Amino acid sequence: MGVTTISPTAPATARRSAGVAGVLAAALTLTVGHLVAAIVDPDASPFIALGGAVVDATPAWLKDFAASTFGTADKTVLFVCMAAVVLGLAYGVGRLALTRPTAAAVCVVVLAGICGVAAMGRAGTGMLAWLPSLVGAGAGVIALRAMVETLRTPAALPDADEDSTGAAPAQHGYATPDRREFMRSATIVGVVAAASAIAGAIIGAARSTAQMARDLLDLPAPATPAPPLPEGVQSATAGVGPFVTPNEDFYRIDTALIVPDVDPATWTLRVHGLVENEIELNLDDILARDLVETRVTLTCVSNPVGGDLVGNALWLGLPIREVLAEAVPTADADMVLSRSVDGFTASTPIEALTDDRDAIFAVAMNGEPLPVEHGFPVRMVVPGLYGYVSATKWVVDLEVTRFADASAYWTERGWSERGPIKTASRIEVPRASAHVPAGEVAVGGTAWAQHRGITKVEVQVDDGPWEEATLADEATVDTWRQWSWTWGDAEPGQHTLRCRASDPDGVQTATVAPVVPDGASGWHTIYVYVD
Structure with a gap:
């Protein structure tokens, strides 16, 4: 414990610890900001405001990639990516604070300023939308300085020459810090950050009115009830998703x-x-x-x-x-x-x-x-x-x-103005790359052409003829329609299955198009293995 070595540059252990200090300070900045937002304006939480700004700035091609690749998990992926970027920057700011504390503090304030501006630009935020980011930044700067100070122990270099007066020159290095002191300060910051996150979540949940009001809402009976569903709306093929999505x-x-x-x-x-x-x-x-x-x-x-x-x-x-x-x-x-x-x-x-x-x-x-x-x-x-x-x-x-x-x-x-839904169909059974036994293979799926209706679905194996599938009953032209088909002579090997649907205006297009700017098109094609 205490000083063990003296170097003209900060020891590697001190630099790594400073990076950790930056990460902890960033966590404190965001959690304190979130806590303050839960009290004054939940929509002004710094991380949420920054994420909203990122979403607003997202180009169409990137939004398309995220939605098509990650589906309903796109927001989770965004948060993870943002967290990785923020923590990476925070690590760098922590190391910077070891030698240039003022510059590091400026970096924290600038990031907080960006979050504050983003919060003030969000719909529904009030006059105090800037406050959570400001308070969070203050907490982060104080915590970062306190942790890094335990690592910035100056010491005179042992081989420094004396000047003409006999006094030691103003040359200092960095002593190996007392690790226990850093751990104490880092632990305190980590605990405060965790407590802020928990308190913010509790206060946010306590202030939430929508869920409580929803649970108490009495729905009136419809003046015009929907007709009962026909008995045969579900595909006869086992494994096709439910007609009504929970x-x-x-x-x-x-x-x-x-x-x-x-x-x-x-x-x-x-x-x-x-x-x-x-x-x-x-x-x-x-x-x-x-x-x-x-x-x-x-x-x-x-x-x-x-x-x-x-x-x-x-x-x-x-x-x-x-x-x-x-x-x-x-x-x-x-x-x-x-x-x-x-x-x-x-x-x-x-x-x-x-x-x-x-x-x-x-x-x-x-x-x-x-x-x-x-x-x-x-x-x-x-x-x-x-x-x-x-x-x-x-x-x-x-x-x-x-x-x-x-x-x-x-x-x-970059997306089109009007957005009419294109006729589409998909194979749900068997799944892509599935292994199925030779002989009869059950095939099924769903097709949709909202407000026009599905009139036919066809299935093709490899480059063979198109075979008409059996349509399940139609509920309305505004709902999807399921289908089933039996592949009666599946032979061992790899095979290609594709499907296409028809509406009253004709057959779904085979032209492959991406989702931007007005929706994807093309025939759904999968590969299966017959054993």
């Missing part, structure tokens, strides 16, 4: 890094713009109306050929056309710009909201109030359009406008 399995793709906590008691929906009558509704207004029940399949534009970013559910809600009829759009309006509480916007062709399709303000999903992560208290559900132009969650505003005058979140990032 809420917990329904895909979630949106721009909200944390689920908005919307209080239904204060929630309102404003309809304005190119209308004769501006309208404002609260949740009680909607629940008091004649609600309709409808079955609709939703699809994400980022769904690759054969992907699983698609789900089918029973929805309860108020027809949007009724609300727009009361607002009376002007003759030149051709688009409705919907806005979420978190700032997301979607551009929906006005005809899709005013024709006879079941476009609704949904308040329930599969017989229960909307899950918070799926838009509670109210979201939009529009058959026939990809979600990025229609399925706004936590919706608070509808502006009746024109495509020539306004644009939406993803159209500003």
